[in-house]
Amino acid sequence: MMKINFSQWVVRILNLKPRLHWDHLFRLSLEDLKKLEDVAVPASNAAVRSCRQKGQAEESCRNYIKVLLSHNERLFSCGTNAFAPECTWRDINSLVTVREKVDGMGKAPYSPHSNSTMLMTVQGDYYVASPLDFSARDYALYRIMGRERPLRTPIYDHKWLSGCVFKSGPGVQNDQGGQVILKENWTTFLKARLNCSLPGLYPFYYNEIQSVHYLEKEQLFYAAFTTGENSIYGSAICVFNMSAIKHAFEGPLKYQSTQKSAWERSTPSSQQFQCKAVEDNERVIEAQKYQLTDEAVQPASRRPLYTGELERLTHLTVDVVPTKYSFDGVHVIFAATLEGAIKKLVVIPGLLETCFVEEIQPFAPRQRHIFTMKLLKDTSSLYLGTEKEVLRIFVHRCEQYRSEESCLGSMDPYCGWNKHQLACTTAPHLNPLSLDWKQNHAGCPNSNVPVDGGWSSWSQWAECDQVGKDSPGDHCLCRSRLCNSPAPTNGGKPCEGSSLEVTNCTQHGQWTEWSGWSACSRTCGLAVKFRRRTCGNPSPKFGGRVCLGPEQEQIYCTSNPPCPAYLNIDGDWSEWGEWSQCSVPCGGGVQYRERTCDNPRPSGTGADCQGPSKEERDCNVHQCQKPEEEEWTEWSVWSLCDHNNEQHRRRTCMILDPNPTQCRGSTRESRMCIAGQETVSVLPSLEDQRDSGGSGIRTEHLVGACITCLVLGALVGALAMYRYTKRHHSRDPLAPKHLGTPLVQAEGNTYVPHSQYKNNFSTLTTSPGGKFQKEATIKRNGFRAQIHSDHNF
Incomplete structure (x- = not known):
């Protein structure tokens, strides 16, 4: 199965959302996550071969999309392209449309495993903090595209950057770099440590930033911190305001003369790091010398807003929710853990304290790792990217509170009691000041209110082992859910139903009971009888074994008496059967009849019947009748009216010797003339004239005339021949007249x-x-x- 890593995405408010994994770029609908586009972006064959030749694993030699940013209706995407980065500008509404291809060197990391951060400003300036070489040793903060000239941190200088787990370290946007010294390098770069720690004689520091969310209107940074990778797991959430960050950058700086020296406080004028071009070499040298502020950026509260032991936060996002008593909004923090859970925290306005509201379990424990989490207010949803899927979950789940007491006691800023619907809902028409919607002041949930338990969503079906001595190595498909949405507290009712579902377990086949013995195959002498069974108790399913053993058994019949001795009898035929129906109704067909050799049957060494068992004969040899319309000529025209005031017409049979079934009907038809009818101009037929006794030409007259003509023609021909012969063969007149x-x-x-x-x-x-x-x-x-x-x- 392909491993899919949805590491980054872009969310837009146009029902569009591209997501990514190796070799593909998807665009999904925000509402139902329906796939709108699937664009293949595989690494080139040449890049894959080169990657493999350089010793990289096959899985790493793919095209992992590491950059996905939108700008002016265009999408800027960069992929590792098998350790040969490549970027493209695409139409954000049609990902298949590539407007421009860009060399990815310096814009995206080579390795899919590198930690990197990218930003594109409204003006189109592109900033990237990432390792920029093949071996992932050259960490840099790089401005490489846009209106300004490219700038980066000096190469291989650990005082500027030593890795990509960054402290707060902004550069000035309009920094132009040095003219000679620090040419093409930042001259306004400073970094400051963010202090998120538990106070005490020896403060406990959370040093590694995992995720940051900036609220522009409030000028606040929320950041999730963890302990070091090799330390005891622990996490914290702190909030910083811009004034604290500005104060740290305007204060004294630290200086380290060598890599082995300690960082010492110095008090140069920090005005040289303001937003203007460097004019003299001395100030450039100062920029080379100082990169770290002496003071850390202090959080807005004395203690972290949230701390968690033995857990590691990975992502954080913050929503500002208007409530009935705080229309400016209550800050709701969603923090994802390494185990795939999402913690929902509420910051109490004015107190900078947090209350834990609920924990959302979108997956079964430890079954998914969340690679990215984005909040979209327009759909009131969190979008999660994991190894195998993209998931949308709502930020509010008010329906889980069944009573007014539990709804108001949950202190969820999204929820209130709707007096009209008598249900726990969000604010009607997004108006928390509605009179029909009741909500308490922001605070922590009332621990004394009973809360009934609610099930989480079912996990995905996964293979699990069957338990039992007869099924070692057999498997089922299982899914589970937890009673933690919410968990029952303060005497609330537990969840009803099962927390586990099992299906499609391996089922081995088993035999049914044997059937009864059949009758003996013979009534005397040597014979056998049978019994059967089937593999259906149960039938094998889901990879189960078929039944072992025979499906049928047979034994000899021992109780049969011996058969009497048989005489040798010659076979003889039975009587012939009836003739079959003729194969055709006319024109000559065939009939059959049969007999059997069973009168008696041959037995022992007796002879078989002699002669054929089947006989045939001809039948229906008479000619087939023609259709009636083919037996007669056409009717003649009607004759003139005769002295009986009648008209007649005739037809003739075309068959020379018709049988009684052929040419049925009359050869002559008559009809009465209509009074005053005009005389028909067509002459009557000869037959009609003959029948009517008229004086017209008859057939005998025509025959006689023809014979007379032939005789006269012969006589005229003979006379002509005689005259011709006489003219050409006459004798000499002087010759004697003798024979x-x-x-x-x-x-x-x-x-x-x-x-x-x-x-x-x-x-x-x-x-x-x-x-x-x-x-x-x-x-x-x-x-x-x-x-x-x-x-x-």
Whole structure:
């Protein structure tokens, strides 16, 4: 699981709140902490590799956001970026919008574990108190951005700074530094020790400041102090006014000649540390010599406002609450402890004494460490940042007081008795002077008033160990609450209900009881019987073990009689069953029927039945009927009115050989003519003329006409062919009129005399051209004579 460290945040009164951890920057709603934006800001790969090569742990080589400040609708954020700091300016209403990237060197620490403090003024001047090098040895108070020139404390000078647990040590805002000596260094830097101690012959000092809250209108500083890290745990809260701080800085100073020397009092003029430029080297040298005031800043009260033994305060914030008898406001202190509790204290006006009102337990004891705590008056809420979550809690919890006596006796400045509602509430409409709202003078809670106990919020579910000899190492999920909001006092009723809830405990599976034995698998001879059980008493859950052992048992049936000897019987078929329904209604389908080999069944070494167990046959082989609209032609047009004053129309069946189920209906329809109806201009069909006995053209007439036309056409064609043949193949008019082969002209043949021509007749004639003409049959060969009209062959 990722470890999340919400170390700083910015709270704005626009329903926005960025928060941070490594590699991500979130923006949340102030009301319900709903996530509005989640922007990934991971460290670059090059920076991670370099960080790992320099020996840093993998967890440290991330981008931890250490700076988060708002200025003019922009958000200035800086991250460690795997020990290579990097800063950006972003749109505070859209964190994904990066307006500018800035080098983070000198503006943020390298290590996520370094203690640091940052401030940005209204003018945009940026001050940072932090170690500024990779090894975290160069502690500095640095002004690095804004209108003024950059200034810092001298490097590695323990008299200026020796660490980041700071005393009160302001520099002057318009300090310009030295011209030659202390160039780029502060010349107005002084520091003073804040005295928060228990008075006595040997005062007990709380030396380490953990948290500070400044009330600008009242000019007061509230600060939480603790003892040293190696000392007995102890904490205190002291308040300082600005006049005491000014008095310390205007007094004598201390001087240390060497690191081993004691600090000695000196009385130089402190006027040289005023807000003006240094004009001579002597004053610059004085600035190098003196850095610590001789007198400590004394608290506004002789004793601390609050002290706690064996506890360590980590954060502090102060709210000014107007009350019915102190409209200027009562100061309410919220102080967070290392254990995660929040103490609520009230400062009595005019007395500078505090009263403990209640302790708020937002978490189970020691389950959370509060990294930051901010107060927002607009929502009357405290916002806490922890390792795993951001939490909002109200500064008032008036509803926990059930009676007027307990409400007024709590002396909580936020609460009073509402006469109209008969309940303990905050001031109606933020007006504590309301007549319906009753409240006592500020003071400490009345210890004699019974206070009924009230539960704190439930802690988060966490894994806890199961107790019992049968469950070593088993776990459950547990959460708890405490009866401390408030705790019952002065005879008040204790809290009702349980302080602990347990769920999802590891549950190992257990078997149910065995069922009864089943019947034997056979009634004679060798047989078995069974019994069962299930793993459901209870079933395994939440990582529990499954049941061990068999789910089923079987044993032999010992009481069965021996089975009789079986004869060897051949099997025979039963009767055929009924035919099944045909697979289709028409067009040819299939029917089936079956029989079984059980008349008798084969037993022993008997033979099985011979032949098929299933038989089929064709069925519904007749053609499927066409739809009625596809069997008939379209109806003809209506005929003219006949002598019976009727009209008729017909249709024809398109099936050549219809069966009785096809072409059902009439082939002819009739209707009466309407009186005075005009004569229809469409001729009636031939069938109608025939039916009506009219004298029109009939079908027989058309058939006869067609046949006559064909005969006449054939005769005309034959005559034309005859005339063509006669014209192109007529005989010579001088040729003899006898039958035989036609006469042809031939050239004289050198090798055959004219008397030896082969012919059917001996008559020799000549053509008008003087050539011989013979009636002859000419044999076509290579030595034939050339003849006229050779193209005819």
